[in-house]
Amino acid sequence: MQISDIAIQIDRVTRAFDRNRALDEVSVPIRAGEFTVLLGPSGCGKSTLLRLIAGLDTQTDGTILIEGQDMRGTPPGARGLSMVFQSYALFPHLSVRQNILFGLAVRKTSRAVQAERLKRVAEMMGLGPLLDRKPSQLSGGQQQRVALARAVISDRPICLMDEPLSNLDAKLRADMRVELRSIQKQLGLTVVYVTHDQVEAMTMADRIIVMNGGRIEQVGIPEAIYARPETTFTASFIGTPPMNLFPASALFSGPANLTVGIRPEDLHLTDAGPRADLVGVEYLGADRLVAGQINGTPFVLRQPAQSPTPRDRFHIGWSQTAMNAFDATTGKRLHDFDFSSLSPNQKDFDHETA
């Protein structure tokens, strides 16, 4: 990877508030022209990181390079980026047109260029008939488009987005996901997108940065994040429902310090194998989620809706390749773990507990 491919380099960045660290020595490159999603639960530091990149906040330690330049001390307006806020942050006293042109007008771009870009962007966002309205006269979705148009028209190569879709209803959100992605591709923007919604991350991202507790858990393409989670946190955060995590002892008569992760869709009903108790069944239309318990460890199994519902006690099976091994203490993935060394657990837990 060449230096020029990296739009933003985060290097050992720490942001401390009083005693707790919102970001703890985070390092990650963000590639130019890619749609990068910062994903994590609330309080994981993803928004803090975005605000540091924007220059709306200053890191306690570490450096942020944008296009190879150290950004320390550079004000937000001079960083060559645009930003879309969760609450849209439109200027209520300005019309849609003035809102979109705000940055260009401030930078004294010529009238002709303003008009030409406005025409193009308004067309792209379908804002043509709304240009003379005030933000208060627009629906949430329209306001979102104006906010997006304001960011896009600046022609700045980097666009930061802070949960821009979270205030929209589900249908609109789904439409906007597609639209955002196509605009990003069309303009070749470097997008850094903050969200706690893994569906947004999965559907839009070129690359996902999973964050938790001020640290980066994993960086990778959506497929890798889903199929090969690097930590138990990522495993239990990604997927609806997320990956089942069993202590190895629940499935095998094997080592104690091992956690085995298996996705719900990789589990199936069998005649042999570990025995489980039925807890509940959730019908989802195409699928059915079966909640069960093995030796006190809850898990979820996903099966096609047409297959038979399990009885109160049932056996589960899975393929060798579906298993993920994690160190039970550190939560880290064990890359070279050999599952063939384990023998399936045939213990009868029901009689043991009785």
Next chain:
Amino acid sequence: MAATDLWSPVHIYGGFMKRAGFSTRWLPILLLLPQLSIILIFFYWPAAHAVKSSFYLQDPFGFGETFVGMKNYTALLKSSAYLRSAQFTVIFTLIVTMLSLSLALLLAVKADKVIKGAKTYRTLLMWVYAVAPPVAGVIGLVLFDQSWGPLKDFFGLFGWDFRLGVTYFDTAFAMVVVSVWKQLPVNFIFFLSGLQSIPKSVREAALIDNRSATGRFWDVTFPLLAPTAFFLLIINITYALFDTFGIIDTLAKGEPSNNPMTLVYRVYVDGFRGNDLGGSSAQSVVLMVLVLALTVFQFRMVERRIHYT
């Protein structure tokens, strides 16, 4: 929408007020009676009386009155003392309003940026709010006093022979300073809360697009403060016109003749010191018309939506 509609229940409650009716007619009247009688006795009756007596020449000792028509009013226009007061009032009001608004805005913008010890700053800046106008006048008196005022001594350092209550300009200067000082906290509180009600993300959006702090202030912050500023403008004009009475009274030290005074103070001086009740009433009527005009202006502007939501 007519100006009076502003006070209709539908307007105030945004149309969601339930219509709950009284079954008898006399009960609501009875309930309104205390409030209505207070307004009648303390506002309409004196106002009507003032209008009436402005057309009469009153005997100073209360032995009757003579109808003089518009003479009290024409006398006002011919009186150089009255016109001088009127001129002073206009200048005084303009200076006090502009200074107290702009200084308060400056303080509010600065205080808004303070992060550490913000509460202490704000409390200290609001402190003066609790001071009553006559007390403010007395404090001004102490500060500017001819014989032992520290500010007089300070001005002396620059060769300014400051004489409160003697030199017209010096007295006017003290009146302006004390009046502005007294009004600052009110404006400050409103501006500060106005600033703090501007969404953080809106300011940040401006920050992303505009490097210049002054540019951001005039492009975004100030327009968003405009509703607050307009409200304060009216409040401050009213304050400078009417509520500075106590300050002026104290600083003029009961010797109004060669000192500057506002129109409101002249109503009092001519009426109760000069015993010219008719002329004084005519002056009050002029002021009443002024207040009416101001109120109509305010409602018109409010209608033309200076607010954005």
